[in-house]
Amino acid sequence: MPRHVKTSRRDDNELEIFAAFRACGCLVYPGGPLDAVVGLRGQWWIVEIKDGSKPPSHRRLTPAEKAFIEQAHGYPVAIIETTRAVRDLVNRSDFAIYHASVLPWLSPR
Numbered sequence: 001m002p003r004h005v006k007t008s009r010r011d012d013n014e015l016e017i018f019a020a021f022r023a024c025g026c027l028v029y030p031g032g033p034l035d036a037v038v039g040l041r042g043q044w045w046i047v048e049i050k051d052g053s054k055p056p057s058h059r060r061l062t063p064a065e066k067a068f069i070e071q072a073h074g075y076p077v078a079i080i081e082t083t084r085a086v087r088d089l090v091n092r093s094d095f096a097i098y099h100a101s102v103l104p105w106l107s108p109r
Helices: 014-025 063-071 083-091 095-102
Strands: 027-030 036-040 041-048 078-079
Touching: 014 027, 014 036, 014 041, 014 083, 078 083
Parallel strands: 041 078
Antiparallel strands: 027 036, 036 041
16 A cells, blocks of 8 residues: 655645634544544544635645555545534534545446
8 A cells, every 4th residue: 555645734724614613522633644533423534624715726635645545445535625624524414425425436346
């Protein structure tokens, strides 16, 4: 498996998003191949944060992020841009549907 190195550049809204997850009772472990691993009620998500206030060209996944997500097929991955998206994710009961709707380019295998 290729090695993925996460750069230290952070999105401007990262701390706000982490705080929103924590306010919902989530455990937040920053770092990893994407921005964080977040857990709640026995569920874990691999989370990539993008700044929803920036133009779409600045919110694209990097090639390394895309490669990791493709290799993580079957694991819940969420791309989060806003605190509302945090609440939506936490309130969902079917994480597979969320995964597919957020990553439409990732087809089932």
